[in-house]
Amino acid sequence: MILLLILTAMSLLMLAGLSIRARAQEAAGDVRKSMTTGFAVEGLPVAGEKVFALYTNDKGELVRRPKVKLLTKDGVDRVLALDGVKGCFGGEGTETLYTGLNVVPGGYSQGWEQRLAQEGEAEPQADGIENGLLSDESNAKSNNFLGVDDSEWHPFFMNGALELVSGRHIRSGDRREAVISDELAERNGLSLGDTVTGRQFDFVTGERYSSPYEVEIVGLFHVNFEQDMSRWTAEPDILANCIFTDPGVRRWGMAEYKKHYGGQPVVDEEPLYNGAVFYVEDPAQLESVMEQVQAMDIVDWDYFTVERKDDDYQTSAGPIQTMADLSGGLVFIVGFGCLAILSILSAMWIRGRRHEIGILLSVGVTAKMIRLQLLLECALVALAAFLIAGLAAGPLTAALGNAAARAVGPSGGAQPFSVSIEPGTSKIQVFKTAGEPIALSYGIAPGEFLAVFLILLGIVGVAVLLSSRLVTRLKPREILGRR
Numbered sequence: 413m414i415l416l417l418i419l420t421a422m423s424l425l426m427l428a429g430l431s432i433r434a435r436a437q438e439a440a441g442d443v444r445k446s447m448t449t450g451f452a453v454e455g456l457p458v459a460g461e462k463v464f465a466l467y468t469n470d471k472g473e474l475v476r477r478p479k480v481k482l483l484t485k486d487g488v489d490r491v492l493a494l495d496g497v498k499g500c501f502g503g504e505g506t507e508t509l510y511t512g513l514n515v516v517p518g519g520y521s522q523g524w525e526q527r528l529a530q531e532g533e534a535e536p537q538a539d540g541i542e543n544g545l546l547s548d549e550s551n552a553k554s555n556n557f558l559g560v561d562d563s564e565w566h567p568f569f570m571n572g573a574l575e576l577v578s579g580r581h582i583r584s585g586d587r588r589e590a591v592i593s594d595e596l597a598e599r600n601g602l603s604l605g606d607t608v609t610g611r612q613f614d615f616v617t618g619e620r621y622s623s624p625y626e627v628e629i630v631g632l633f634h635v636n637f638e639q640d641m642s643r644w645t646a647e648p649d650i651l652a653n654c655i656f657t658d659p660g661v662r663r664w665g666m667a668e669y670k671k672h673y674g675g676q677p678v679v680d681e682e683p684l685y686n687g688a689v690f691y692v693e694d695p696a697q698l699e700s701v702m703e704q705v706q707a708m709d710i711v712d713w714d715y716f717t718v719e720r721k722d723d724d725y726q727t728s729a730g731p732i733q734t735m736a737d738l739s740g741g742l743v744f745i746v747g748f749g750c751l752a753i754l755s756i757l758s759a760m761w762i763r764g765r766r767h768e769i770g771i772l773l774s775v776g777v778t779a780k781m782i783r784l785q786l787l788l789e790c791a792l793v794a795l796a797a798f799l800i801a802g803l804a805a806g807p808l809t810a811a812l813g814n815a816a817a818r819a820v821g822p823s824g825g826a827q828p829f830s831v832s833i834e835p836g837t838s839k840i841q842v843f844k845t846a847g848e849p850i851a852l853s854y855g856i857a858p859g860e861f862l863a864v865f866l867i868l869l870g871i872v873g874v875a876v877l878l879s880s881r882l883v884t885r886l887k888p889r890e891i892l893g894r895r
Contacts, residue, residue: 414757415754415757415761415790415793415797416793416796416797416800417797418750418753418754418757418797419750419793419794419797419798419868419872420797420798420800420801422746422747422750422797422868422871423797423798423800423801423802423805423864423868424801424804424805424808425742425743425746426743426746426747426864426867426868427801427802427805427809427856427860427861427864428739428742428805428808428809428812428813429739429740429742429743429746430739430743430856430860430863430864431805431809431813431854431855431856431857431860432735432736432739432809432812432813432816432854433735433736433739433740433743434857434860435813435854436732436733436735436736436739437736439732440732440733440736448498448499448570448691448692448693449691449692449695449698449720449721449722450689450690450691450692450698450721450722451689451690451692451698451701451702451705451718451719451720451721451722452687452688452689452690452718452719452721453483453491453687453688453690453705453710453711453716453717453718454686454687454716454717454719455482455483455686455687455715455716456715456716456717458715462479463478463479463480463482463715464476464477464478464479465477465478465479466678473676473677473679474676474677474678474679475678475679475680476678476679476680478684480712480714480715481709481710481711481712482684482685482711482712482715483684483685483686483687483688483710483711483716484682484683484684484685485682485683485685486710487685487708487710487711488500488502488685488688488710490708490710491688491690491705491708491710492690494701494704494705496692496693496694496697496700496701497690497691497692497693497701498691498692498693499562499564499565499690499691500561500562500565500688500689500690500691501560501561501562501565501566501567501570501688501689501691502560502561502685502687502688502689505559505662505686506556506557506558506559506662506839506840507556507557507559507610507612507661507662507664507665508554508555508556508557508615508648509554509555509557509610509611509612509613509625509665510550510553510554510610510611510612510613510620511553511554511555511608511609511610511611512553512609513553513555513596513599513600513608514553514599514600515552515553515554515555515596515599515647515650515652515653516595516596516599516647516650516652516653517552517647518552518641518645518646518647518649518650518653519642519643519644519645519646519647520548520551520552520554520646520647521552521647522643523548523552546617546618546619547614547615547616547617547618548618549618550613550614550615550618550619550620551615551618551646551647552647553647554613554647554648555596555608555610555647555648555653555654555655556648556649556653556654556655556840557590557610557625557627557655557657557661558654558655558656558657559657559658559659559660559661559662560582560656560657560658560659561582561584561658561659562581562582562583562584563581563582563591563631563656564576564581564583565689565691566656567689567721567842568651568842569581569633570691571829571842571844572636572828572844573635573636573637573651573829573842573844574633574634574635574636574651575633575634575636576591576631576632576633577594577632577633577634578594578604578631578632579591579604579629579630579631579632580630580631581631581656582630582631582656582657582658586630586657586658587658587660588625588626588627588628588657588658588660589627589628589629589630589657589658590608590627590628590629590630590631590655590656590657591629591630591631591632591633591655591656591657592608592629592631592632592633592654592655592656593632593633593634593635593651593652593653593654594632594633594634595634595635595652596652596653596655597629597632602629603629604629604630604631604632605628605629606628606629607626607627607628607629608626608627608629608655609624609625609626609627610624610625610626610627610655611623611624611625612665612668612669612672621668621672622665622668622669622671622672623668625661625664625665627655627657631656633656635651635652636828636829637828637829639651639652639831640830640831649831649833649840651831651840651842654840663679666678689721690705695722698720698722702718702720705718706718723843723844735813735816738816739816747867747871750871751871751874751875754871754872754875754876755874755875755878755879757875758786758790758875758876758878758879758880759879761879762786762876762879762880782880783876783877783880783881786876786880787872787873787876787877790872790873790875790876791869791872791873794868794869794872797868798864798865798868802861805856806854806855806856809854809856810854813854828844828845829842829843829844829845830842830843830845
């Protein structure tokens with residue numbers, strides 16, 4: 413009965429462990445197939461004179477020429493031609509422009525409203541710095557214009573933080589088109605085909621000085637989570653206020669800045685990428701593709717790095733993989749522990765049958781036949797235990813699996829994404845903080861039943877054979893002569 417109970421408990425736990433592990437690995441594989449991961453080729457922060465030389469061309473423009481090999485469209489296309497690479501995102505920075513739109517309010521709006529209440533509804537003046545109204549209003553009604561080649565491959569859309577709900581994405585070759593949030597559109601009565609106008613402004617005085625930068629709305633996106641904001645969150649740093657447009661906005665902004673503050677705009681001999689994020693079809697291919705890229709001469713690698721960009725995949729698949737690892741560990745611990753317990757138990761059981769074994773040996777029964785008899789007896793008990801465990805394994809597996817999912821899965825109410833602003837810049841980053849709740853089907857496959865039964869027989873066999881040798885290796889006289 414003790415042997416039956418131990419083998420039943422062992423069978424139950426091993427069936428549950430193998431089932432949970434198999435289902436978790438299947439789910440992790442589905443996540444791997446459904447998510448796009450990638451790597452970034454990024455330029456190192458080095459002094460400009462080490463990398464660029466300046467000269468004036470026939471048009472009187474100040475042209476920037478690279479001294480070392482930098483990332484160009486040709487290099488990007490070569491990486492895209494590799495097997496397993498499915499897309500690329502490259503951008504040229506961000507411009508914060510005054511639009512006058514009714515944006516999702518942030519920290520500047522609070523300051524502007526407070527100043528209005530203190531100073532009245534006076535019309536802001538060009539010098540603005542005297543009463544602060546112009547500065548607060550310009551900042552409170554500004555938007556980040558993100559210059560991108562193809563917004564479909566932007567990390568915010570790739571990780572699911574943003575979703576296109578109407579129209580189309582920004583595409584390579586677009587000029588002065590834009591994709592804005594559905595919330596920003598609703599606040600201002602905008603729709604596809606309407607225009608948004610932005611202007612450069614001085615962040616201190618609020619003075620708006622540039623020519624208008626007018627873009628046509630070609631798409632609307634939705635923010636798929638509630639962004640955590642504080643009183644210090646600026647309006648341009650709120651995702652719903654961001655505007656995706658073509659990379660030309662950055663070049664236009666730099667030219668307008670130079671024109672206003674005195675200076676000559678700098679142009680590149682050919683379009684350059686400060687960095688690019690490449691996406692692979694399968695996360696399992698990531699390391700291989702990265703090694704291939706580092707072996708290519710697309711850039712001077714003294715000035716560039718290649719870094720994994722699979723944080724979102726790891727966040728989504730991590731809890732599921734943890735379940736698989738824990739359940740696999742459970743199977744190993746149960747098997748090893750059961751072997752130890754059965755070895756001790758069978759040794760005590762065989763010692764109690766020592767007189768019987770001595771008689772069998774004395775009448776000519778071989779030690780091998782005695783060991784086979786003991787093994788058969790334990791195997792029959794193991795079969796009975798396995799059948800009992802098979803009937804109860806379903807409910808137990810579901811209970812253990814659900815408990816493990818709650819333990820390693822995302823906590824209720826947690827935001828699936830977090831937003832951070834790179835210090836000293838207007839660069840917004842969105843990170844996946846939690847995967848979807850883990851919901852697995854814990855049915856036990858025939859192969860798993862067979863595997864557990866074979867493991868069970870193997871452990872019983874090893875335990876019995878090890879224990880029986882302590883007695884069967886003795887002579888009948890030695891066995892029967894002992895009390």
